[in-house]
Amino acid sequence: MRAPTRLLLVLVAGVVLIAGAIVWRQAAPGGSLAKPRDVTVRIVSALPAEPWVTAAAKTYNAQGHAVDGAKVTVEVVPMDGITALNRWSKNDFDQIPTVWLAETRDWVNQANSLVAESRGQDIFLAGGEYRDQPVALSPEVWAIFKSRYDALKEHYAKDLSGRDLSWQQIHDAAISPSWVTLGGQQEWGRFKLVIPHPKRDPAGLAAMVGAAGAYYDRAGVSTDDLTNPGFQKWLRELLDSVVDFSPFGVENMLLFGYSNGDAGQIIESYLLVNMEGLQKRWKEPLVILYPDPITWFDFPYAIYMGKETTALEKNAALDFKQYLLSAEVQKTTLKFGLRPASPDVPAQGEGSLIARWAGMGFKEDVPSASRMRPAPRSGLASLSEWFTGRYER
């Protein structure tokens, strides 16, 4: 072979090698020798926060944000925490979300510990730049129809000595044979409690853990606490007063009033967004109480750290998180019945549903109360199993 021919061949081979490498890298997951022009952030969001996140994503997308030269598009997929946790544990997502906005950090930790073991790495981080971080808040509160509240308040006046109703009085009302013995009227029947379905709504399981906190009078409970026969007996007495464990128990209380429930443990944002309709359909006002200890839903924004997510996607997710946490967007939480997570943004302002319905007892400043700490995963599993055995068979 002559030298020019050899040189030509070497040149051709070199070009081919470079071109092949470029195409190969582009095709590989996360490959980016040439930077992509677009990047999508897929957010799986808990249902109470989803309308707010979707509205924020719409504005964000319209503003044309870019990260490392790539235009960012945010997509929001509504999914309750129980379904999402199940999908994480089985790696059963059609497209792995870039971000999970769960109801509480508790659920994120559960998903992480379920998956980290098999993968040998954390998929959500508790520290550092990519740590999960709450972006909105909403507590679980008591909603009690006024006539029932007044009767209970009077009946338990001595025990309360100036304080407000708590899980203990609700429990005592639950085991009373009828409203008559509680100072109510004959036609009210028996006291009826409402809590979300614990197998369908994370707020249901949270309510049961909150009840445990009240039973033990502390803001943290262990697996032993939750499986203690004494507590389970007390809890059974309480939950036996729930008349509607259908998936629509909470909605039914608002639709059908006290024929379905006299008092409910319900997430504040759900009540706030339904309050206007409630006033039209059901004339009697509700009284809102903040329990102690109190359960907060903090909607942590958790970026998925698995290898399926590229660095660009992670950075784009980070950019949207900063956007959600900006003062301007934090203020919009109030219109959706949520509270800002940023300590710099007050829980009051234009369009605040809390302010609008303050007359019902909603408070911008939640009364001082211990925050319920997450229960251990094994305890939650036991509680869930106990519920199934008692109420679903």
Add this chain to the structure above:
Amino acid sequence: MRNRPRTNVVAIVVALAFVLVLAPILMLVLSSGPEPSSSAAVSKDDKGRLVLTVAYSPEKAQLFERLVGEFNKQNQRYAIRAVKVDMTDMLSQALEGSYAAISPDSAIWLGSLDQQWQDQDASRANIVGSLSRFALSPVVVAAWQSEAQKMGYPGKAIGWADLAGRATADSSFRWSHPSSTTAAGLLATTAEFYAASSKTVRLTGEDLAAPATQDFVRKVERTVQQYGGESEDQVLARLLSQRQRTLDAFVAQESLVVRFNRQTKGEKLVAIYPREGTLWMDHPLALLEGPWLKPEHRRAFQEMTDFFRSPAMQRIVLQEGYRPADLGISLDDPDSQIKTANGVDPAQPQTLLPMPSYGVLESLRNAWMLLKRPANIYLVADTSGSMEGDKLARAKEALNIFVGQVRGGSDRVGLISFASDVREEVPLADVGQNKDRLQAAIDNLRASGNTALYDGVYSAAERLDALRQSDRINVVVVMTDGKENASRRVRSSSDPQSLINSLRSLQTRSGLPVLVFAVAYGSDADFTMLQRLSEATRVQAYRGDPETIKKLYQLLSAFFS
């Protein structure tokens, strides 16, 4: 020979180029092609919109199609393909991945759907995911106004015992509720059990088993003329078309009363809200968390539920005679059809009964099977020559389905065939004991000869009459594909009056009513004649053909079990 090395080098270069350039390109091209559809639940329409396939129960067809029509008109990204499906098919097809979402008539089915899903694979979570509601309707007793007034309507609150008392005092009063295989039937039965145990909450397995509860339910159930398996749109169509009333009262959802009254020119129906309380048909929209579900479908579902619950759509719900799920829409709205002029009362029901847990519902269904009014049923089958071939083969399948569906522990079934002569193939006996015999006899039916239809029906009625079992529903289910031409005991004629007279004579002597459900099988059958026959016994006739006969017999079986 000197050229060979150069050729080799070129070949190597070409191969290298292919491996490094063409192969990745090919892989890219192949991997970026359209995704194979993983399920019939999802597809795209001609406008490129993602189509969500949603199954819904038939009774709300008008409402559902109207809402879906509006959604498809207004939404740019998603479209809904609404599929009207009977409840039994909906649940099995949901498990097979035919739908991305379903809207059954009641949430009562969702527990069993989850259970069946997990029975297939214990490691699975629930198949029922996000839930929403857009329309509700309470379960009521729909009664003709004149009949309701005899029970004290509208001044008196009427309960289940009043209904049973009316039927006991007047043997011509006929009422029915759907079989507990339907949501309305199961909810009505649940309400009966609540009433029987004097409870309005926390119905338990112990309550169901209490002797006093069982006595009450048995007494009420023994006054039922028949059960029903028809969907409410079939009931409505029949009510609007029938020349003669077959029932004085029946259980349905409130919306049926509204829909009927808006269309009829005759006497109106009124809704009786049982004073002991009632339950809701709540028409949930349920996303199915199958492996076929993609994020886009979830978003489409969310848009659909938000749209269905928007104020404009909720007003449509109200116009169609349902109660809106949106609290913001008042029942006093000008568009509301929930008004006394339509036979319903917006202030009712006063007492709402909660749905028991899945486990209690299963026990309740089993308890009802033992307490319901048992039936004596003669299946009467045409085996004349015209039935030969595929027609008879399909008819045999249908008869076997009927026998398989009768599950009541004390129901009795017998089989009579007729051609030129009448032949009792299997005498009446408890279905638990003679199921095998019935199925063998059905399989052995052979077609030949003429059509002694009247003799076949009369022979069955005569046998039932001889037993004098008035505590049971006594029924003849007759199928024929042709016209009467060979009877000898009853005068053979195209006019069924001679048979009707013979049946009346039997009833006059014994006081025992025998119901004759007639099935006109194929286009040669004389439906008008069969309709006269059935209506003379205050029930209805049905049309069937080889394609639909199995479904029809499945439906007929629900009238008795």
